[in-house]
Amino acid sequence: MGGDLKLLMAEDNEINRKLADLLFKRQGFNLDFAVNGEAALESAVNGSYDLIFMDIEMPIMGGLEATRRIQDEMGDSAPPIIALTAHAMDGDRERFMEAGMSDYLTKPIDLGALQEIISRHTS
Template structure:
């Protein structure tokens, strides 16, 4: 099953690496470079799932996740929070913001794909 995945990532190298791997799996990948774009694109594009970096410019991933999960129009879209700076408490903080799951970078693709499948039924 092809999924529409919104990849929210401001680092071009991380975005390129993960998007190529998702594309090879047959998914459509949309991009947002900051939290404000992520909120806007989630409304306009209606992705099947959002992969949300937490350290973003303009609006961080925690705030973008909160806004999406507090909006009836987008709250059902699953969000997996991603971070390269896994600090104690980041997982709990991401889940409190409304993330449906959490993963660290560098991404273990098999683990991430399992989480995506569990959240989307794909």
């Protein structure tokens, strides 16, 4: 499934990064990581990613702020940004979309949902 897609994940938790790396590699994806929103912003602007997975709560700069800044700096050339959250409460989806995110995944990441999201936003 992986192909030549270039993916970025912003995730501050080291264990979550290791688990995601294993999951994505098993699916044939190469995944770059940013440890906070500020690093994600820099990577997004300086890289050419097909899709960004963005944790919501991170130190230095959270996922919503990073998403807004990526959208501001990159405009229409910004890749789809997928929210990663451990808690999907009523109203969260709307908050994510208002910040410029394209979709969201709950943690822990479900393989079927991951494949569907990647297919939906990179086809």
